[in-house]
Each structure stands twice: as C-alpha cells, then as structure tokens.
Amino acid sequence: MISKKLIGEFQTILGKGNVMDEEVDRLNYSYDAAVLDPVLPAAVVRPEDSEQLGKVIALCNDNGVPVTVRGAGSNLSGGTIPQEDGVVVLTGGMNKILEINAEDMYARVQAGVVTAQLAAKVAEKGLFYPPDPGSQAVSTIAGNVAENAGGLRGLKYGVTKDYVMGLDFFNAAGELVKTGSQTVKCVTGYNLAGLMTASEGTLGIFNEITLKLVPPPQASKAMMAIYDSVEAATETVAAIIAAKIVPCTLEFMDNFTIRTVEDYAGAGLPVDAKALLLIEVDGHPAQVEEEAAKIVEIAEKIGARKIKVAKDAAEKAKIWEARRVALSALAKLKPTLVLEDATVPRSKIPAMVSGMDRIAEKHGVTIGTFGHAGDGNLHPTILTDRRDEKAWHNVELAVEEIFDVALGLGGTLSGEHGIGIAKAGFMAREVGEPSIAFSRMMKRAVDPNNILNPGKIIV
C-alpha cells in the first residue's frame, strides 16, 4: 500500500480525477492479456501531459514505488501486471498525434496513441505505417514499442523496431532522455531507441515516439491455398521464399484451427483440409500479378488441393477475416487460452509443427496452431481450463516443451509477444547467463531503486 500522503501528492500533480485508488479501479488494472495471476496495484494514475508524467515518475522514484505503465494492457506476457505496492500509469491521457510529415515520411506521436488510429491517419495522408499487431485496434504505439510488437506483415515489412526513428523517455529519476532523430540515418550516441524497443517499461517510460513511414503498396493480391497434408503446406512456404518472393503476409492454419474458425464464423473454409496457407503479395501491379501467378504454380506443383485467388476486395476481406477471427474462435472453446509465439527459422516450420503434434499427444493437451509461417512465428495455442489443476500442470509441461523444441531448432522463446513475467524464467535456456547478467547490470545502473516495471524480463 502507499500512503495517503503520497496519494495526495499524486492528486496535486494530476488532479483528483486522475488518481484512482478504489478497489474497483485497482481491479481493472490488475491483469493483462497473459494467463497469469492478477496483482492489485496500490493506485492508478493518469497523466495528461509530459510534465505530469515526469513528475509522477520522479515522485515514485523518490518514494521507491514501482511504476508499471499501461497502454491497452493487450500484451500477452504479463508486461503490464503491476506490483502490489506499485502504481499503474495509464497513457490514455497522452494520445495526441503530434505530426505526420509526408515530406520527410515520419510521424511523431505521444505514447498513448492507438496503433490503428495512427495507421488510419497516416493512410489519409497517402502514406503507410506497416506494423499491424493483432491487437492494433486497441494497442498503443508506446505499448508496441515496449514489446517490439510484430504482426502479419513482419515478413516483408519488419516489426515495430524497424520503424522507430527516435524517441524520448523518462529515466527512473523522471528526467527526459532524448535519442534518435527525425532523420533517416542517425548514429549520434548509443542506439538507445533500439535498446528501449522491447524493454517492456523496465529501463524508462516513453514520452514521444518518432516513427518511420513508407509509401503504401500500389496493389495487392490475396489467396488461400488448401492442403491435404501439413508437409505440403510448409513445403510451399519454403518454395515461395526460394523463388525469391517475399509476400507481405504468409499465414498458416492447421486443421483444428480451420474447423474451429468455420464453426465460429461460417466462413466457408474446407473443414477437411489438413492445412491452409493464407498469402498476400503487394507492390507494383505487374509484380503482384507475376508473384501471385508464380505462387499458384508453386502451390499446385507441390500438391495443394486448391488455390483460391481473391478476385476483389470482398473476397480478399473474407480470407483475412478467417485469419483474424482465429484467436476469438479458439477462445470460445475453453475458458483458458495460452497463445504461444516461440519462433524458429522458417525452414524449421515442418519440424516445429510436428513437434506440436507430439507435445499435444504426450501431455494430453489440445493445441491449435496458426500464425506467421513466413516468419517462422507460429502461434501454437493451447486450450484448457486453468481452474483444473491437473490439466493446467500438463499445459505448463507442454509450454516448457514447446520452448525446448523451438530452441532445439535454432529458434527463440518469443517472436513478438515479449518476455514479461511469463517467460522470464526461461530466458537463460536461450541467451545464457552472461547475457542476463549483462542486462541486469544495465538495468540496475539506470534504475537503482528498481522502480521501473520490476519483475519483467530480468528477475
């Protein structure tokens, strides 16, 4: 708990309406999208400008109060689960798009701007902000940067970090630290913008972020390839890349996910198919036509049962709707859904998929697998009921084995969801102790009172 005096000081900085310490408020911000135990914070505060934000952090630092910043709380690794003696800082009051500069192709935004809203405003100006995490309708830019959020366009366009040109952030003492620039190239000082990306609120608190924009593609084409074997689907992924085609999106869906989506959305999916690939190419119209034709040829040669190329925007929307509802559809089946994102080099996708089957059988768990095949970033999704202790224990064993399979294939624990609380205990298996020790030294140096989102990534 924090003292009445401190609450009063927050109120002086923020006004009474922006300091919440009733149980109902604290409950609202005790959890995020990860399957983890909720933790009630001591208070929730909502700064409305940079000055207020800086003062709040300084006050927390002076009093040793942990600070967990929260955008939409849509992260999947517990990055926004607070400490019980800590404060949740909401960024919703700092949601201004400060500048969209078409000449120099960047956008400058406050931390709390919603990703999809920025993308829409950027599109109005005839430009394109590619990162599209699944949560983009609610997630914030600062949250995306804190997690280095990915999305469906990662294969061709990269992830959030590839769009961060510069930012400023409050250090633990509440001083504003500037890094990066509005220029295309900048090597002035350490690449703190790079370091802060994916740091999950543990090294500083974002204030303003400058993002790179690009011209939008002139044309695009989506298609769905239907397979009677998983191997043929994953072989197609490799063959597309070998043909030097980089689709903007290259998604996989297994039979379990296909059936679940069909039950949920009646999208006309082939429920007897063993796997689907959902593919989109974009760019110059001539390139798009050629690449689409080449992909059809590749898929047919490898033995796809059928390839449906979207003839118009409506058909294209239908293909992506099927992919977009996958998570919601799976979530309907069971009370608890564990969405993993262990990632492998794309050539290891076949081994990863068969690994999932083996793990599901061994531990008696249900796993639906879909996701970004082109990135090697599948989402094996375990359906369970966390209240069932025995079932949950099996899920924990299965998850651990998913990590080991991915690492054994030269992969990584997390492609885009972050480490947070959920995977902190597994980090050493991938990066080794010296890497964690190095990170811990940095963290301690810049946050001596350990107030910046403690317990995440480095424990």
Added chain:
Amino acid sequence: MISKKLIGEFQTILGKGNVMDEEVDRLNYSYDAAVLDPVLPAAVVRPEDSEQLGKVIALCNDNGVPVTVRGAGSNLSGGTIPQEDGVVVLTGGMNKILEINAEDMYARVQAGVVTAQLAAKVAEKGLFYPPDPGSQAVSTIAGNVAENAGGLRGLKYGVTKDYVMGLDFFNAAGELVKTGSQTVKCVTGYNLAGLMTASEGTLGIFNEITLKLVPPPQASKAMMAIYDSVEAATETVAAIIAAKIVPCTLEFMDNFTIRTVEDYAGAGLPVDAKALLLIEVDGHPAQVEEEAAKIVEIAEKIGARKIKVAKDAAEKAKIWEARRVALSALAKLKPTLVLEDATVPRSKIPAMVSGMDRIAEKHGVTIGTFGHAGDGNLHPTILTDRRDEKAWHNVELAVEEIFDVALGLGGTLSGEHGIGIAKAGFMAREVGEPSIAFSRMMKRAVDPNNILNPGKIIV
C-alpha cells in the same frame, strides 16, 4: 606501456607472431581515417579464433589495459584510435564466413569478414546484402556494425542496423554474451543487438554476427540529372519522394565536386552545372521503367538542363564511377580532407546546402558537398592543410557551425560516420545531458574498469 610479463602472456595465448610491440607495428595502428592526432598503442595483437579473443580481453580487463578493436580502421570519427597504454586487437584473423543460409535468408560471419567479400559471396548464392558503406572494399562487418555504417542504398534499404539479426560479443570480462537469433522475429530479452550496433567497441567486442539477407532486385536503372541551380536539384529530391518513389540511391553533387571529379577522372561531367543528381531505382522491371520515366518527367518539369538515363551496364557503371571517385578526387586537392556527415530531414536539404555556402564564405574555407540527398545525409567536405594553424582553426569553426546548422534544422551530428573521438564533445548539443548521463551509467556498469575503447562516444 605494458609490462614484458603481459606481452609474454599475450604470446602464450596468441603465439609470438600474433603479438606485435615494435614501434613500426604500433605506428601502423596509431591512426584511422579521421583527421585526428595519432596515438601509439602499447601493443598490437591478432587473435585467430574466439577462444583467443576472449582470453585476450579477460587478460586486458584483469590488468586494466584499454582495448581498441580494429577491422580496417576505415572509420571517419576516430573510433579505432587506440590509447597509449592500450592494446589494438586486430580482427583480420577472424574472417570466416561461417554460413550463408539461402532458405532462411541469413549469413553468419566472424567479426573480421570484409563487407564487399561477404556481399559477393551472398550474391553468388542469389541473395543480396544491401549495406554498402563507401569503405566496403576494405571495411569489416564488425566495423560496420560497431559504427552502424550507412552507404548509398540507405534510402530504400536502410543501414547496417537494419540487417543485424543477432550477434554474440565478449563483455569486458571476456565472457561471451549472446543476443538476437537466426529468426526473422525475436523479442527474447533486451535488444542488445540493437544497443551494440553503433556502440563503437565501447560496450563489448564482437565475435560472430548474423545478418539478414534479402532477394536481389530483378532490375535497376540509373540516371544523371544535370541542373543549372542547386535549388532545382534539391526540389527534385523532394518531388521524387512526394511522388511515392523510393529510389535505392539518390545522390547529390555540387559544382565544386563536379569540377574536381571531372579534373580527376575525365568522366565527361558537365563542369558548368550547378548540381547533379545521380539516381538509381530498382525492383520489378515494370516498376523500374515506370519510376525511371516518372523521375525524368519530374526532373524536366522542375527544370533540369538534361537527364541522361543509362542505356546499359557500361553507362550505369560510368555514372556510379563519377560518384565513387568523388572523395578520392577531392582528396587530391589538399593535404587534409575533413569529410562531415551531419544529416537533416530531407526536406531541409536546400537549407543545409545554402548553409554550407554561407559557412564556407564566412570562414574562408573550401567546402565541396556531395552525398546521400535522399537520406538528408550530405557530405560537406572541407579541403585544407592541417599543418596551417590558422587555416585549421577556421576549419574547426566551420565544422562546429555545420553541426549547429544541421541541429537547427532538426538534424543530427552524424548520419553514418559515428561519434568516436571527433564528435564526442558535441553530443550534448543534440541529445542533451540526461541522454549522455544515461549512456554513461550503462557503460560504467558493464565496463567497470573502462577498458573497452575508452574515450569514444561517452567521455
């Protein structure tokens, strides 16, 4: 100086032939490509594998001996100028390309691999490593990563940091720290690969680096646009971007540079032109044709005197040869050449160019300006004789004013050459004291004995 005993220990680790402490050896590694005073190191060592490298660093750390790693020493900011009580570690003995993986589109290399050699090997496998710093014929991958080297393709393809997927490095204690992955997406732990990029050897010593590869463009077209006014040339740059065309290369050359190159190379350049743009577009053949035609149309409309589109590979090579020799040509004119890389948002290029003219006149210095106009990353190049004290003083004043003009236009001290020794004293003007303090805290935490390339970036 370092003790005979320590030299003996280096010899035990490396063999006698790989430990050099004669004056002639020390002289060879006392300077780099920056215009700065040379410093004779105490010894020069050349490890031939990771194990030797780790042992050398541990030994230096135990004895408080500064370590400056050197690839080709081609950096322009003093990043490889050693300390007089320090050791230069050469990476030339660790120059193996360990893997080029076409399926997963990455290359894994030892620190000392030469950039152009990697690019050539990658091309043999039908893939493309885009970063092309001017020094690529000699510079090493680890040097490129340490400096976050740019090049001519930055506008479309980004810079070195955009290609670093993962790496391992020795920390100050000589332990190997792993970060990143061979996967397209990876958010496991802090983005240390991002932090290490551009850290100029001050936070760790690179061992192996994993680089992203991409499919090569199918076609390309180069052209030269000739202008009777600088304004028309810079206006063309803005108009090309406004037309949503992102050339792979978009270079500027002022009249002084044009005349100097023509004198040097007899390339048939129009010596009376006020400015040239050298432009290349690449991608799908249809896109390349359309973009090239559109650029010609734009340039003509804005008032280019003439636009020469290269009809074949020979003509294309001639255009790029003119650009490539610019630095050598300028270097012939005077004993000392100061190559700056202060960078501005591209819309500020006209103001930057007129700023250079003003500065040249005010301080009575000769500035030839050429460089990456599309990136806002021009290279104002001052020709002088450092032995002439008065002239040199004027150069120093001019350089300082170049920085201030760039910063005043929302730019940065360095687009691609790094901070090193040369610009460390100017950092605060751009990033402010809290940013330097934050960086210093990190540096001290991970390098408590301050042995890792001390005196660079953070002083």
